[in-house]
Amino acid sequence: MPTRTGLGEFEMLVLAAVLRAGSGAYGAAIFGEVERTGRRVSMGAVYTTLSRLEERGMLSSRLGDPTPVRGGRRTRVFRLEAEGRAALQRAVSQLSQLLVGTDLEWIAE
Amino acid sequence: MVERLLGLAVPAEHRETYLGDVAEEYTRRRAHGVGPATWLMRELCFAVPLWIQHRWDRTDLGRDVFAACCAFLSALLVLEALNRPFVLEALAEWGPGPRGVLALAINLAALSLSGVVAARVAAPEGRRAMLLLLTLAWAYPVFLLGPAALVATLSLSTLAWGIAVVAAVNFGFSLGSRPRIA
Numbered sequence: 001m002p003t004r005t006g007l008g009e010f011e012m013l014v015l016a017a018v019l020r021a022g023s024g025a026y027g028a029a030i031f032g033e034v035e036r037t038g039r040r041v042s043m044g045a046v047y048t049t050l051s052r053l054e055e056r057g058m059l060s061s062r063l064g065d066p067t068p069v070r071g072g073r074r075t076r077v078f079r080l081e082a083e084g085r086a087a088l089q090r091a092v093s094q095l096s097q098l099l100v101g102t103d104l105e106w107i108a109e
Numbered sequence: 110m111v112e113r114l115l116g117l118a119v120p121a122e123h124r125e126t127y128l129g130d131v132a133e134e135y136t137r138r139r140a141h142g143v144g145p146a147t148w149l150m151r152e153l154c155f156a157v158p159l160w161i162q163h164r165w166d167r168t169d170l171g172r173d174v175f176a177a178c179c180a181f182l183s184a185l186l187v188l189e190a191l192n193r194p195f196v197l198e199a200l201a202e203w204g205p206g207p208r209g210v211l212a213l214a215i216n217l218a219a220l221s222l223s224g225v226v227a228a229r230v231a232a233p234e235g236r237r238a239m240l241l242l243l244t245l246a247w248a249y250p251v252f253l254l255g256p257a258a259l260v261a262t263l264s265l266s267t268l269a270w271g272i273a274v275v276a277a278v279n280f281g282f283s284l285g286s287r288p289r290i291a
Binding site: 073076 | 115119120122123125126127128129130131132133134136155156162163
């Protein structure tokens, strides 16, 4: 099976959410960032995507501390790796190039 | 039970942290009064399609399985209509209701499913399954119980249809929508 190198639309969104959430990029925070875009999505879908991106080396994760509000469960904090950053940059750049000269050019600027 | 079902949504290594995040988000929504129950129900609805997705790495399999379930239910109803009522017999063994109530219950379940399919499944197979199901679900109780059941069936069917479509839209069912399942 050929290895996929590009990013899906939702994968782009999740990578950008991890980037925005910064050092506190754990599941609920990333989910909050995605929801802020107006996209209705399940947290399970966000996790599935995070897991897939981690397998592809675009993200890494480490376990955080448990808290009472989480029923004593730990957080998993995600970090954008160089490969993920490059893929995100590439995807946005490609999209911008395609929009140049169209009535949606202002989005690319 | 809820946790086990929710846990299906993510790969095993993420299960603990995912359930923690769900607990945190649920608490936050409850504190702010922004529909925690609806949100949790929605998470639950996504669990099985997501499990199918990461278990077999097939994004569209959840939709296919759903359409197959509808087709299976349709096939059962066809067999019932051919006067081989093994489904009702089986239900009657443990169900308290009379045969007619069971027939209507099956009818409503079928319509609820078809409502969800109609609302969200974009694939032609899903639409065809829905149409077949809808036709059979309306015809079956009339066949079984006689014309007197028609009014009750139509009324309940309309109600079930409305509830299913509203539920599908509000809970954001997207079994046929690849990007939403991600």
